[in-house]
Amino acid sequence: MSTESQTENVRQNERSSSWLSNVSYRTALLYIALYGTAILFLVPYAYMVSTSLKTRSGALSTSFHWIPHPISLHWYAHMLIGGNVPHWVLNSLVISVGTTVLVLVVDSLIAFALTRIEWPGRRYVFGLIVASFMVPGFVNIIPLYTLITKFGLVNSDLAVILPFAAGPLGVFLLVQFFRDIPREMQEAARLDGFSTFRIYTRLVLPLSKSALSALGLFIFVWSWNQFLWPLIVFQDEGSYTLPIGLVTFQSTHAFNPAVNMTGAVITSVPLFVLFLLLQDRLVDAVAMQAGTK
Amino acid sequence: MATTTGQSSSNSWLATRSLRQRRLVTGLLFSLPYLALFAVFLFWPLIKGIYMSLYNWNAIYPSQSTFIGLQNYAHMLGEPTFWSALFSTFYFVVLTVPSMVVVSLLLALGVNREVRGATFLRTVFFSPYVLTVAVSALIWTQLLGSTYGLVNVFLESVGIANPPAWLQSYAFAMPWISVTTVWWTVGFSFVVLLAARQNVPDRLYEAAKLDGAGSWRTMVDITLPQMRNALFFVVILNLIWSFQMFGQSYIMTSGGPGNSTTTLVMYLYRQAFHQHNFGYAAAVGFTLTFVLIVVSGINYYFLGSGESI
Numbered sequence: 001m002s003t004e005s006q007t008e009n010v011r012q013n014e015r016s017s018s019w020l021s022n023v024s025y026r027t028a029l030l031y032i033a034l035y036g037t038a039i040l041f042l043v044p045y046a047y048m049v050s051t052s053l054k055t056r057s058g059a060l061s062t063s064f065h066w067i068p069h070p071i072s073l074h075w076y077a078h079m080l081i082g083g084n085v086p087h088w089v090l091n092s093l094v095i096s097v098g099t100t101v102l103v104l105v106v107d108s109l110i111a112f113a114l115t116r117i118e119w120p121g122r123r124y125v126f127g128l129i130v131a132s133f134m135v136p137g138f139v140n141i142i143p144l145y146t147l148i149t150k151f152g153l154v155n156s157d158l159a160v161i162l163p164f165a166a167g168p169l170g171v172f173l174l175v176q177f178f179r180d181i182p183r184e185m186q187e188a189a190r191l192d193g194f195s196t197f198r199i200y201t202r203l204v205l206p207l208s209k210s211a212l213s214a215l216g217l218f219i220f221v222w223s224w225n226q227f228l229w230p231l232i233v234f235q236d237e238g239s240y241t242l243p244i245g246l247v248t249f250q251s252t253h254a255f256n257p258a259v260n261m262t263g264a265v266i267t268s269v270p271l272f273v274l275f276l277l278l279q280d281r282l283v284d285a286v287a288m289q290a291g292t293k
Numbered sequence: 294m295a296t297t298t299g300q301s302s303s304n305s306w307l308a309t310r311s312l313r314q315r316r317l318v319t320g321l322l323f324s325l326p327y328l329a330l331f332a333v334f335l336f337w338p339l340i341k342g343i344y345m346s347l348y349n350w351n352a353i354y355p356s357q358s359t360f361i362g363l364q365n366y367a368h369m370l371g372e373p374t375f376w377s378a379l380f381s382t383f384y385f386v387v388l389t390v391p392s393m394v395v396v397s398l399l400l401a402l403g404v405n406r407e408v409r410g411a412t413f414l415r416t417v418f419f420s421p422y423v424l425t426v427a428v429s430a431l432i433w434t435q436l437l438g439s440t441y442g443l444v445n446v447f448l449e450s451v452g453i454a455n456p457p458a459w460l461q462s463y464a465f466a467m468p469w470i471s472v473t474t475v476w477w478t479v480g481f482s483f484v485v486l487l488a489a490r491q492n493v494p495d496r497l498y499e500a501a502k503l504d505g506a507g508s509w510r511t512m513v514d515i516t517l518p519q520m521r522n523a524l525f526f527v528v529i530l531n532l533i534w535s536f537q538m539f540g541q542s543y544i545m546t547s548g549g550p551g552n553s554t555t556t557l558v559m560y561l562y563r564q565a566f567h568q569h570n571f572g573y574a575a576a577v578g579f580t581l582t583f584v585l586i587v588v589s590g591i592n593y594y595f596l597g598s599g600e601s602i
Binding site for chain 1: 313316317319320321322323324326327328330331333334335336337338339341342345355400403404406408409410413414415416417418419420421423424425426427428429431432433434435436438440441443446476481484485488489522523526527533536537539540543544558561562565566571574575578579581582585586
């Protein structure tokens, strides 16, 4: 009897320990898979930074070294002092800041009108804006190009800022957000003698700070990274943005990996800094689009 | 008696009418800045594009364009490069969209477990999304270089002699463009799916545990159905993006070797801005838009639920 219960105990112990080891085995696999993938994700960054610090011959050497020897800042100096790169940085900044500000202002104004003012026809206007999600960017580039030429805006920052600000995304997201602001607050403000415009500036905008900053950040990143349209309307080397400049640079320096990767670092550092500081906001902006936030 | 009621009702009718009018004016004033941009830079080009696609458009002297009806479309259907671009586009979509959905789902479900360093992992997987296509494509072009590229250096170091020049190869160029794209943009889908997974109520899992459901059953019966809307969103967005792929091919392969990585948007770009066939390129654009709408419709039919997202 006692031996039987003992063997029973042993069996149970064995079973639970094999179950335990099974769990820890699975956890270990999970960690290996996740951190292994993370390392693979980081390899391209490490390659970019490491190559940018190499000399030309160092980057073309057949034996690869993660830590360059000698470490050289030559290409950074070469690109940032004189030449077109500073112009490109400035153009990218002007376009991204300009687009972000314009989008936030015009989109919040119309989103306010669509959710907080009851005027006939607003449903049709909103319907039209939502329907324009169906229009993919590329289908408009040819007529837009003829329009931009007619306005004399080729090579101008406005050629990129204005068409971008016509997109429906910001309106759509802000309408979702403004809709949920309780109506009683607006009525109370009205009783206090607030004009419609003051309700917009003093009530709705401050209450929507989180949505506005998330949207703003998303628009900033997106406009900084635009490629196809700026490639078409910027035809003069001085008017390029960083991404466009980087690619034309590559075609003239095809056999100099170090200088290309230096350009890549310069193009991505501003966004990485912004990303690391405001990551949660950007995640919110993405989740907002899926309606999971 | 009768007159007073008549008067008061007509007064209130006047009052509501003027209130309605005032609201209409205020509403329109607030909407005007956006609507002006929308009309000039989105709506008008769309109409103009349909019009241009029916013309043999003269890019330099537009007034000398001639109306040719549907000939641009007919010409397109008889053009082998158009069909090859359409095929390359579908090939890229088929390679990319399923990988994107599977990778982002696995990463999201993995990070959602109580792992150490979840925030760090989220940062790493999401971060390439803030890069421009120019940077992502350039890094990968160099990683895949035939002699000095890191991938081949690695393969040679583990004893594989003479690995191919990946981006000059008919077989490998498009799959590597697809890998680059997954690395670059999977963060977006990952974040969407992670948020969706975190929104699934814990009580559903507690109930499943009480019923003795295993982890696979829980996944199929609870997790995936609960994430259905987010999955639909991720699939449709990746479809739309992948059908519009341009920058990766432009930078990594210039559409080559041959025309094997020339997508429809790239074909349109070349026709418009290298050959100056504006009318023809506009027709290609509308055809691709039509393909997009059909594909989204099919996707909606199979995956979309009654609820909207």
